[in-house]
Amino acid sequence: MISLIGFLSLCLSTFFSFLILLPKSIININVKYLFLFLKTSTFLICISFLSLVIAYINSDFSNFNVFQNSHSEKPLIYKISGTWGNHEGSILLWLCMISIYGFLYSLTSRSLDNFKINVIKIQNAIFLIFAFFIIFTSNPFLVNTVEVKEGLGLNPILQDPALAIHPPMLYLGYVGFSLVFSLGVASLLNNNDNKSWIAETKKWSIISWTFLTSGIALGSYWAYYELGWGGWWFWDPVENISLMPWIVGLALVHSLIMIRGEQAIERWIVFLSILCFSLSVLGTFLVRSGILTSVHSFASDASRGLFILLIFFLTTGFGFLVFLIKSPTKKNNLNLLLINKTSALIINNILMIIAMLTILLGTIYPIIIEVLTNTRISVGGPYFNSTVLPILLPGFLLMSIAPVLSWQSNKIKKFKVYVLFFLILSCLVSIYSYFTNFNIWGFLGIILGLWIILASILSIILRYKFLISFSYLKSINSFIAHIGVGVMIIGITFSSVYQNEYSFNISLGDEINIDNNMLKLENIKIVEEKNYQSLKAAFSLTKKNEIIGHIFPAKNYYPVSKMITTEAGIYHDWLKDIYITLGNEENNIWSIKVYLNPLVSFIWIGVFIMVFSGFVAVFKK
Amino acid sequence: MMKFRLFFKILLYFLFLFNSNGVLSNDKLDDKIKKLTLELRCMTCQNQSIYDSDSEFAQDIKNIIKEKIKEGLSEKEIKFFLTERYGEYILFKPYFSIKNLLLWLFPFILLVFSIGFFIKSSKKN
Numbered sequence: 001m002i003s004l005i006g007f008l009s010l011c012l013s014t015f016f017s018f019l020i021l022l023p024k025s026i027i028n029i030n031v032k033y034l035f036l037f038l039k040t041s042t043f044l045i046c047i048s049f050l051s052l053v054i055a056y057i058n059s060d061f062s063n064f065n066v067f068q069n070s071h072s073e074k075p076l077i078y079k080i081s082g083t084w085g086n087h088e089g090s091i092l093l094w095l096c097m098i099s100i101y102g103f104l105y106s107l108t109s110r111s112l113d114n115f116k117i118n119v120i121k122i123q124n125a126i127f128l129i130f131a132f133f134i135i136f137t138s139n140p141f142l143v144n145t146v147e148v149k150e151g152l153g154l155n156p157i158l159q160d161p162a163l164a165i166h167p168p169m170l171y172l173g174y175v176g177f178s179l180v181f182s183l184g185v186a187s188l189l190n191n192n193d194n195k196s197w198i199a200e201t202k203k204w205s206i207i208s209w210t211f212l213t214s215g216i217a218l219g220s221y222w223a224y225y226e227l228g229w230g231g232w233w234f235w236d237p238v239e240n241i242s243l244m245p246w247i248v249g250l251a252l253v254h255s256l257i258m259i260r261g262e263q264a265i266e267r268w269i270v271f272l273s274i275l276c277f278s279l280s281v282l283g284t285f286l287v288r289s290g291i292l293t294s295v296h297s298f299a300s301d302a303s304r305g306l307f308i309l310l311i312f313f314l315t316t317g318f319g320f321l322v323f324l325i326k327s328p329t330k331k332n333n334l335n336l337l338l339i340n341k342t343s344a345l346i347i348n349n350i351l352m353i354i355a356m357l358t359i360l361l362g363t364i365y366p367i368i369i370e371v372l373t374n375t376r377i378s379v380g381g382p383y384f385n386s387t388v389l390p391i392l393l394p395g396f397l398l399m400s401i402a403p404v405l406s407w408q409s410n411k412i413k414k415f416k417v418y419v420l421f422f423l424i425l426s427c428l429v430s431i432y433s434y435f436t437n438f439n440i441w442g443f444l445g446i447i448l449g450l451w452i453i454l455a456s457i458l459s460i461i462l463r464y465k466f467l468i469s470f471s472y473l474k475s476i477n478s479f480i481a482h483i484g485v486g487v488m489i490i491g492i493t494f495s496s497v498y499q500n501e502y503s504f505n506i507s508l509g510d511e512i513n514i515d516n517n518m519l520k521l522e523n524i525k526i527v528e529e530k531n532y533q534s535l536k537a538a539f540s541l542t543k544k545n546e547i548i549g550h551i552f553p554a555k556n557y558y559p560v561s562k563m564i565t566t567e568a569g570i571y572h573d574w575l576k577d578i579y580i581t582l583g584n585e586e587n588n589i590w591s592i593k594v595y596l597n598p599l600v601s602f603i604w605i606g607v608f609i610m611v612f613s614g615f616v617a618v619f620k621k
Numbered sequence: 622m623m624k625f626r627l628f629f630k631i632l633l634y635f636l637f638l639f640n641s642n643g644v645l646s647n648d649k650l651d652d653k654i655k656k657l658t659l660e661l662r663c664m665t666c667q668n669q670s671i672y673d674s675d676s677e678f679a680q681d682i683k684n685i686i687k688e689k690i691k692e693g694l695s696e697k698e699i700k701f702f703l704t705e706r707y708g709e710y711i712l713f714k715p716y717f718s719i720k721n722l723l724l725w726l727f728p729f730i731l732l733v734f735s736i737g738f739f740i741k742s743s744k745k746n
Contacts, residue, residue, distance in 0.1 A: 357731060358728040
């Protein structure tokens, strides 16, 4: 019953969306009715999605999708998150968000009606394409032909709080770029000189970028404690795919700052807007079609892959076609000096695009080679580390001073102060690395991170009077974001370069010494949880005869899917994480791995600062 | 102006430093193994390096590498030995060969072109 409601409202919503798209020559719809149709379509698609959620909550196994991906004994939160833990449900969520973004845009936009209608029409065209995709290839409301009492269960590694909210966050980012795409294309079709689309693009691209950032960070944090390898970024194809629209989105957000009425930059912004969404769709295609081998792959299906490829060519083709046809009417040169703000932003944009293209090439290169020569190669972390990082390096260096550069001249105010501080910093870091074990990456990372933070703080102090107010926060917002990046770079450097790893074989009651902390295996027992059995070890951590914490690494066995997952036990400290994974047992002797990850918390703090400044930037004019 | 030139010189110096392996040559045995195994794919896992993996395959490879290093083989020779056995798929960082020319040169060419473009357009002003 509930599935029927869901499917019907999906179809009806598609129908209303189709009505919006009808050209004026066929039927002349009053603007008032157009917005009414839009609201109805959004309302219906939300009903459709909610009915799927309800089917999951009630464990309604007459729905084939629920039967395949759920189980009645799961905790409630994972029943809900199971809705988007599979291909069909996640695409429905995606569709729902496309509509909601369009709806929110129509509510908040103060543009002229003509422009607004164009944006909504393009957004609805995207909606329609994806709606057809769902109805014809990925319907989540199919009826289960046999009567069953129990479902097949959700993949255990997805049963995790961080991963429950990771997909919605990520999709809010990806899908948000569909609105940015619509805005960009609509601005090309726009014939008058109204520039309100720039402010709107800025707002929506920052919102999408912020969601995408938090989505990626959540996934990365999940990988950190769930996969049990002590790392948090693996240059996995799916990670790369999420990184590409992220980088282009970042370039877009930065280009929007430098717009001062130059046609060239307006064109560039539109180009980036189209590119951003194209990359999101391309990413969806690569993940859902099963072309890439990755830890994240959904169950794949060739016909779906083909359909998404079609969507990709339709949206990208349409976007770039309009982009090419509508050539600029007037040309004015950019005010480029060797080092002023415009040129710094252009360098930053160029570097980001090159980094993105490198990631794209590295990700699809194995496929190209396999098709052409029938040999398999891998392109992984080491390749990206030795290409992408050096490309981004000058960008990071520029970042520290970019916000204080001037628009018109190539002079930096109080240049000497910056040089002085940079020299002092370099000396200190050199001395520090001389006394610890010297590593070129470590040295570079520390100096870069610290310099970005220091230069940003310096700029804030030199330029703005301190005030406790929101407008003060808004004016120093770009510096705050850059401080976040600096903090993150320090975290990344320390946790990857100075990570220590120990392997032990220990039995109950044994004590081991790790970095002046005593780690003792207190007990190991099997705990029965709601839908899994957990083998939990308890370690106590003592420092100077005082217990400072307990660590519980575990292995969970899920009887429904007959899978074992490892849960790393982590002791969080501001300055370091002690990270334990449980291995195998032989004669009551357990093999364990202990990682000492210094400053790993800085990565998450840095991301948090960036996301925070993203939200502040939404309110900035 | 001079200061910026100096700044870029230092930058270039750093970039060269990266690409030379000379800095890392006096590492200990464990570090050598770590560095090498991080660049190898565990063929029985999904997108995991030999270093990160605990699978039997990864253990075997780790032991082979340890022996080979003790025999005095260089990193290059060990990689060559492994690719002879398992194919190039095992390398996370593919060889610089004709087949992979595009992969390795593409970022570099892009960089050179865009620097050229940038200098040209800033000279106009």
